[in-house]
Structures are given as structure tokens and as C-alpha cells.
Amino acid sequence: MIQQDRAPDAEDMPVQTVAIEAQVNGRRVRAAVPTHRTLLDFLREDLALTAAKRACDVQVCGACTVLVDGLPVSACTYLAFEINGKAVETCEGLAQHGTLHPIQQAFVDAGALQCGYCTPGMIMITKALLADHPRPSVDEIKEYLHGNICRCTGYKKILDAVLAAAGAE
């Protein structure tokens, strides 16, 4: 239903960059990012952090979920310059010294993944859930995870993993 507002100009807009400084998985990152760079491209292409995945690209599937100042966002539709002065967490930052984070371990133990493409997003949304609700009800889990799509598991084992992670944390 959206109509094209105006024909794209033949004259391209020069690329403007923004100097940012942020914490990414606890590490200080400084960069000059183009205004139109998405956080997902910045993480995957510039920082080689490929846990967050591109799938639907329209904020529906949750595969690109990362945390910005603790809040879950869809990195596919979030501009990279917005992380300036903030802390970003991706799935790569969870394991410490070779030991999986309790949420990661719970997903492994419950067999809550098959192809694994959605798993980093599932794990990050679970981290956001447990920060808000350390002992979540099944309804609270569904409220957070309904925006994360898995095409393999059928969700039962994911629910089991989240409940186990909540008990373990």
C-alpha cells in the first residue's frame, strides 16, 4: 500500500559517517560508520561478529536479535550509529573462558536447536527475558519469544530450555 513517494534521485547522496564509540561484548569499539549502515551489517561485516543472522530483514523473525543497553533490538532495522555511547551484547559475548553461558548450556542440554540459524537470536531474547523476569511464567516466555521464529524444532524444546535456564541462573 505504500506508494513510492518520489523517484530516487539520479544524483546519489554522498555517504556521511558518524564517529561512534561503544562497548561491544565488553570491548571498546571506535568506528566511523555510514549513517545508513545497519547494526547487523556493522556487527557482521565490520566486526566479524556473525552470530546475529539476517533472515526476514523486517523485524519479524528475531534471528538478528542483539541487546543494546540490555534491551533487545532487531539489528537488521537498527542504525549502527545509534549504539554510540551504549553497550551491545551479541551471542559471541556470552561464553566466558570456554564455558558456555547458562542459557547456551540449557539450549544444548534440552536439544533446543536443529539447524541453529535462529539460536543466537533465541538465546539473546532469552537473556532479555530473564533480565526482566528472572523466574518467568510460560506466558511471559511466550510474550518474549513469540517474535522469534524457528522452522525446525516446533518450540517445545526451546520452551524447556528457557525454563531450565531460568532455574539455572
Add this chain to the structure above:
Amino acid sequence: MLQPFQLHDPTTVPEASGILRRLGDDARVYAGGTELLLAMKQGLLRYRHLVNIKHIGLDGVAFDEAGGHLHLGATATHRAVERSDVIGRRYPMLATMERHLANVRVRAVGTVGGNLSFAEPHSDLATVLLLYNATATIGGTAGRRTIGIADLLLDAYTTALAVDELLLEIDVPALPAGAGAAYRKFAFFERPSVGVGAVLIPSAGGAGVGEARVAVGCVGPVPRRVADAERVLARVPLRGSAFERAAAEAAEAVRRACDPVDDLYGSAGYKRHLAGVFTERTLSAAREHVLAGGRG
């Protein structure tokens, strides 16, 4: 793929309107970006300039006890509304709607003002604000003005905002004590395809409907109040079968008035049918809330 754009970061409303006036149709206000960036990524919209209004201080959420009004800053996120204690207590219909809006990630970033300014027809917020008789305060180079939500939303993706204007604040009057309110929607994925809400304000004696408000959204280009539905409910006793008969008439009025369109979210006929079903359900729920002492 997003195309390059120049970012503007005003810190005052006059500065923002000045930029918008100077750049005209080449610029768009940017807040959460949850709608705008999607449309830009898909090439449906192209702006060479985005005006970030998140540093103007428009993100406040405050309840004025004396006046009984809620002030929602345009850049307040859905999450802020969803989690506000005072909104949970005084505006439970609004809080419940926000808790089911899109998904937790969109709510963390998307803003109240962005939702209204983008005027995407599949929006729960505008329908619910219509039920509260909310108003929008708009700022531009010529100053400020305040208009009703129905006057803000002119058509799908079209608002009454002039090129140099931006939404500053939404003012939401609290419902009178004892009122009941409910909103129900039917959604595929994250987008609601039918949304119906009802408010019942009891009459002075409490036995009948003093004032009824019924609104339907998402099915057509803009959400709307349905005056014919509201009329048949006025003065109807809250208890007994007269209420069910009036609710059925109200549902018919909503079916007639709802102006559905065929799209990927359903056929016009299907949406019309659901709008009627949801009218009866929301009226029933609103009545239960009134009979239980009120829940607005």
C-alpha cells in the same frame, strides 16, 4: 538496502522544524525507525535527509493527577508506555494493547509518535487513542497546535502534519471512574488486521450506559469511531438481554461503517465479519469491567 542519507540531529523543536522546512519533501522525521527504515530498506520510500528527533527531549511519560491527563511524549517508546506504573493503573486498556503490540524488540525501539506520524493503517495505537478522546500537539515554525487523533490521521500513510511540523505530544484524558474499556485484535504475524475497542461509561445511577465509545481500526485506511454503534448503546441497561441486543446492533453498525479493504491480511468480507464479532466481544468485556467496578 538502505541508501545513503544525511543525518540531522536537532536539539530543539524550532531547529527541527527549520530543517524540515528548508529540506521539504527531501527529509523525514526519524525516531525509532521501526516503520520508516523498513520502507526505506525496501525502496518504497527514499529520503536524502533524516531528522533525528530523539535529542529534543520529547520522550516523557507523565500523568497529571490534578487534570486527569496523561502526557505521552512523541519519542516515548512503546516499552515505556507498556511498563509505566501509572498507565498500568489508570489506562489498563492502553497498557494491555501496548503489551501485545508487535514484538518485544519493536516495542523497545518504536515510538508512540512514530506510529501515529507514519499512519500505517495496521496500527493498534491510533484506535485505542480514539477511544480515550486523545489529542495530538504538533509543533512547527508557526508555533504549536492541538488536534484530535481523528483529525491527525487523514488517510493511509497520510497525516495532517505540514512539511515543517512534527508531533510533540499526545494528551490522553483518563476515563471517568467506573468506566469499562476493552480492545481486541486479530493479527497475522505482527500486523493486526482487525482491531476493535469499546468504552462504556456508566450513567449517574450506574445501572445503564451513560456514554459508549466504539472504534474500529486496521481494516481500512484509517481507524474510526462508529457513531451509529455508540448511539444504539446509549442509555441501555448494563444488565439483562437489552444489552446483548444493543451490542448486536452496534456490531451491525460497525460492520456497515468499517470500510475494509482486501489485502494480504484478509479479504474485505472476512474483516467485516470479524469486526462485528470483535465488537460484541469488546462490549461484553467492557461491560464486565463496569460491573466489576470499572477498568479503563
